[in-house]
Each structure stands twice: as structure tokens, then as C-alpha cells.
Amino acid sequence: MKTNKILAAALALAGSLTGAAYAQDDKPKFKFTPGGRILFDGALFTPHHDGFADGVAIPDIRLGGKATYGNWMAKIDVGYSFGKIGMKDVYIQYKFDDRNLLRGGYFVHQFGLQSATSSSMKPSFEAPLTDTYMNATGRNLGFMYLYDKGQFLATASVMFGTKITEHANDNGRVSVGGISRLLWRPLHSEGKVAQVGVSGWYQSAMHKSVTGEDGEKEVSKGYFDYSCNYPTRVDQITLLETKVDNARGVFKLSPEMLLSAGRFALEGQYYYMNINRKDGPAFISNGAYGLLRGLICGDSSYAYSSPDGGLATPKPKTLECVLGYNYTNANSNRAGIYGGISNDFSVTFNYYINKYMLARLRWSYTNVRGATEVPDNHVNIIEARVQFKF
Numbered sequence: 001m002k003t004n005k006i007l008a009a010a011l012a013l014a015g016s017l018t019g020a021a022y023a024q025d026d027k028p029k030f031k032f033t034p035g036g037r038i039l040f041d042g043a044l045f046t047p048h049h050d051g052f053a054d055g056v057a058i059p060d061i062r063l064g065g066k067a068t069y070g071n072w073m074a075k076i077d078v079g080y081s082f083g084k085i086g087m088k089d090v091y092i093q094y095k096f097d098d099r100n101l102l103r104g105g106y107f108v109h110q111f112g113l114q115s116a117t118s119s120s121m122k123p124s125f126e127a128p129l130t131d132t133y134m135n136a137t138g139r140n141l142g143f144m145y146l147y148d149k150g151q152f153l154a155t156a157s158v159m160f161g162t163k164i165t166e167h168a169n170d171n172g173r174v175s176v177g178g179i180s181r182l183l184w185r186p187l188h189s190e191g192k193v194a195q196v197g198v199s200g201w202y203q204s205a206m207h208k209s210v211t212g213e214d215g216e217k218e219v220s221k222g223y224f225d226y227s228c229n230y231p232t233r234v235d236q237i238t239l240l241e242t243k244v245d246n247a248r249g250v251f252k253l254s255p256e257m258l259l260s261a262g263r264f265a266l267e268g269q270y271y272y273m274n275i276n277r278k279d280g281p282a283f284i285s286n287g288a289y290g291l292l293r294g295l296i297c298g299d300s301s302y303a304y305s306s307p308d309g310g311l312a313t314p315k316p317k318t319l320e321c322v323l324g325y326n327y328t329n330a331n332s333n334r335a336g337i338y339g340g341i342s343n344d345f346s347v348t349f350n351y352y353i354n355k356y357m358l359a360r361l362r363w364s365y366t367n368v369r370g371a372t373e374v375p376d377n378h379v380n381i382i383e384a385r386v387q388f389k390f
Contacts, residue, residue, distance in 0.1 A: 028070030035077070036063040036390055037120055043234035043383035050377050051237050059233035060120065062088060071095045087164055088139070099149040101307075106164050108137050109144050109157040110181040111199045112254045112269050116310025120387055123293055123322045125348050125362040126231045130271050130287030130328040133228040133240050133339075134252060136201075139164075144179075146307065153183040153197075153309045161206050170209055172219030177203030177249075183309050185258075191301030193260035193311070201252035222247040224275055226285075226330070231344060231364055232381050239366065240330045241373050242339030244283045248276040258310065260302045265293040265311060283335040287328035294321050298352070314352050322348040331370050340371030360385040 039060040045052040064077035073095070077088035091105025108115055114131045117123070131137055142159030161175025168174055183197035205222025212218040227241040256269040268290040275283040293311075295302070298318025305312040314320055324346040330339030346364040353359060367378035 030067070030069045032065055032067045034063075034065040034390075037061070038388045039120060039233075040386045041232075041234050041383060042385075043232050043381060045232075045235070046380045050375060052235055052379060055234050057082075057234045064088070090164070099147060101146050102143065103146070104143045106139055106141050107144075108139055109142060109159060109179045110146070110155040110309065111136050111179055111201060111252075112181070112197075112271075113256050113258060113267055113310055114269070115181070116305065116308040120389060121313060121358075123320065123348065123350060124291055124324045124346055125360050125364075125383070125385065126233075128269075128287075128289035128324070128326045129228050129231060129239065129342060129344050129366075130289060130326055131269075133226055133287070133328055133330060134271055134273050134285070135226060136252065136254065136271065148307050151185055151188075153181070153185070153306070155179075155181045159203070161203060171207050172209040172217075173207040175204050175206045177201065181309070185309075188304045188306065190303045191260070191262055193258055193265070193302065193304050195256075195258040195309070197256045197309070199252075199254045199256070201254075202249060204249045205247040221245060222249075222278070224250055226273075226339070228328075230366055230379065230381070231346070232383055234383065238374055239368050240328060240340045240342055240371065242283070242285070242330050242337060244275045244277065244335075244337060246278045246280065248278055250275045260304075260311060262301050263295040263299075265291075265302050267291050267293070267311075277335070280336075281332075281334045283332045283337050285328075285330045285332060285339070287326065289324065289326040292323045295319070296321055314350075316352050316354045318352045320350040320352070322346075322350065324348065338370055338372045340368045340374050342366065342368045356388055356390050358385075358387045358389070360387070 041059055042056040044054050059081055061080040062077050067074045071094055073093045076090050079086050079088045089107045091103050091107045093101055093103040095101040114127050114137045140159040141162055142157055144155055144157040147154045157179040159177050162168055179201045181199040183195055185195040187194040206224055208220045209217055210220045224244045224247050228239055230237050230239045251274045253272045254269055258267045270288040273285045296319040299314045303312040326344040328342045331341055344366045348362040351359045361384050364381045369376045
């Protein structure tokens with residue numbers, strides 16, 4: 001009896017340290033798993049003009065965790081970057097079975113291949129510039145339903161344009177929209193992947209509360225602001241910038257493709273964005289990217305992550321090479337709005353050291369031309385990253 005009491009006390013202590021409650025029956029167990037990440041970057045730029053400066057940075061520090069209880073799961077992440085603290089993923093999820101789940105909160109809704117990987121796990125070091133410019137995989141408040149079975153994956157989301165740091169009355173009128181991603185994948189096993197899909201997005205215009213000439217609070221006209229920086233976090237320099245006023249709503253469409261055979265994989269995505277306006281022609285922009293991925297040593301084939309609809313992270317001790325190209329056209333002659341036209345070429349080497357650590361080395365050439373607010377420019381960037389993620 002005394003031995004049993006000692007054993008029970010030891011189990012209780014272990015549960016308090018790990019966040020897990022040990023049950024002796026079939027009742028759900030509560031478990032908390034801490035998580036976090038640290039990124040350490042260094043970058044060199046040539047030529048040195050228009051504000052570029054070589055340097056090092058710690059661009060992202062995260063701390064949070066996941067809590068599970070039966071079919072319920074909750075996640076929270078807090079990030080620190082360049083003196084600013086902000087909330088990242090904050091959501092609650094219910095998994096009906098192995099095929100269906102519902103998620104609600106502040107998170108990245110599935111829209112294209114880039115939603116299959118977190119910001120720190122992009123095979124090309126950073127997300128493609130078109131994806132960042134069109135805010136295709138930014139976080140939004142809302143709900144998402146996911147269906148994942150066999151050859152098909154489908155998601156449907158309701159999202160709200162309200163920022164997590166603002167009250168509804170700060171906007172005056174809340175932006176509301178819907179997002180969906182549909183995939184057909186006749187092959188989706190390790191070493192053999194063939195997948196095509198399309199994502200759609202419609203969202204009403206953004207608004208903000210302003211003070212009128214009579215001193216009373218008013219709701220501003222509809223607008224959308226889209227922009228992205230050069231593909232580095234060591235420096236922060238605007239590459240593309242678009243401000244669209246008198247907006248009614250935005251429509252985005254993005255077909256995608258993913259192929260994988262053995263050590264090689266090819267993925268690509270096209271983006272189309274149309275902002276309808278109350279006065280004047282619509283603003284239309286588009287872009288596309290392609291990635292050719294190859295495993296040099298370690299893993300001999302790419303694995304597949306079914307609920308994410310993308311390739312899984314390679315195993316430890318694997319070296320990967322990624323060749324990438326991205327084109328973005330943020331100029332609209334019809335609307336008379338010129339955010340810039342950009343090309344980006346890149347070569348990235350990823351070494352997956354172990355389960356928690358990753359090292360990257362990347363060269364890229366990026367240019368921009370034809371923008372109203374951003375000067376024509378080009379730059380070569382050599383950057384490296386050491387990442388610890390748990």
C-alpha cells in the first residue's frame with residue numbers, strides 16, 4: 001500500500017511538470033506541450049544603396065504552447081520582434097474525427113500551398129514575394145472548417161478584417177469575407193505526389209473610424225493597403241506598395257500545382273487579385289512563383305502532410321537545395337495605380353540538423369521598377385539563418 005502511494009505521488013508530480021494529467025480510465029486526458037522558436041539571421045547586400053546595410057538580427061522569438069483535451073485543442077503563440085510584442089496563432093479547434101475539424105480564432109486560413117508551412121519553415125527561406133504582397137497567408141480572425149479524406153482536401157472559412165489589437169468600433173465597419181481551398185491529389189504518398197488545386201477569397205473593404213470636420217466620429221471610405229519588403233528580415237526596405245481607395249471589396253484567385261517523385265519536387269502557384277472600386281476602374285494585379293526542390297543527401301524522397309496539403313519537413317541530417325523564381329505585377333494602367341513590378345531569383349540550401357534545429361543559406365537577386373512611391377532598384381542578397389524550434 002505504501003509503495004502504491006509513493007508511485008501515485010510520483011505520477012502526480014510528473015503530471016504537474018509535463019502538463020499532462022494521467023488517467024486510469026478512458027476519460028480524456030489533459031496535456032500541455034510548450035513551444036517556441038528563435039531565429040538568428042545574418043545578411044550581406046550588394047550594391048549598397050537606398051538604405052541597405054549589412055548586419056545581423058534576431059527577427060523572431062516565439063513562446064507559447066498547445067493544450068489538448070480529448071478532441072479539443074487550443075494554441076497560443078506570443079512573438080517578439082525588433083522591440084515589439086504581438087500575438088501570433090491564437091485559436092481553439094475541435095476535431096470531429098480523422099477527416100473533419102473546425103477551428104476558430106486568429107490564425108492563417110488555408111489559401112494555396114504557402115499556407116501548408118509556417119513562416120519559419122518556408123523552403124525558400126522566406127515566403128514568395130507575391131504571397132506576402134497580396135497578404136494571401138496572413139493571419140485573420142475567423143472560423144475554418146477542414147475536410148481531409150483520400151484524394152480530396154477542402155476548406156471553407158469565414159474571416160473578419162478586424163485586427164486582433166483593435167476593437168470593432170476602431171474600424172467603424174467590420175470587413176467580412178470568405179476563403180476556400182480545394183485540392184485533388186490522385187497521388188499523395190511518400191515519394192509520389194501529384195496535386196492540383198485552387199483557392200478563392202472574397203472580402204469586403206476595410207474601413208477605419210475617423211474624425212469629421214464637425215468633430216464627430218465617421219466611417220472612412222473603403223480601402224485596401226498591400227505591400228511587401230525585400231526578402232530579408234535583417235533590413236526593412238519596402239519593395240512593393242499599393243494603396244487603393246474607394247474600394248468595395250477584393251477578390252483573389254490562386255490555382256496551384258505540386259509534383260514530387262523521389263528526391264525531386266516541383267511546386268508553383270499563380271495569384272490574381274481584383275479590387276473593385278466605387279469610383280473608377282478596378283485595380284488588378286497578379287503574380288506567380290515556382291520552386292524546384294531537390295534532396296542532396298539524407299532523405300531519399302519527400303513525405304506528404306495530408307491535413308496541410310503540402311510536402312512535410314524533411315527528416316534530420318537532410319540537405320536540400322531549392323531553386324526559386326517569383327514575379328509580381330502590382331501596376332494597373334487601367335486604374336492608374338502603380339505599386340511596382342518585381343522579379344526575384346533565388347538559390348537556397350537547407351540543412352535539417354535535427355528535430356529542433358535548421359540552418360539555411362540563400363542567395364537572391366531582386367529588382368523593382370515602375371512604382372510611384374518606391375524607386376527603381378535591384379540588389380543581391382546573401383543571407384544565412386540558424387533556427388531553433390520546439
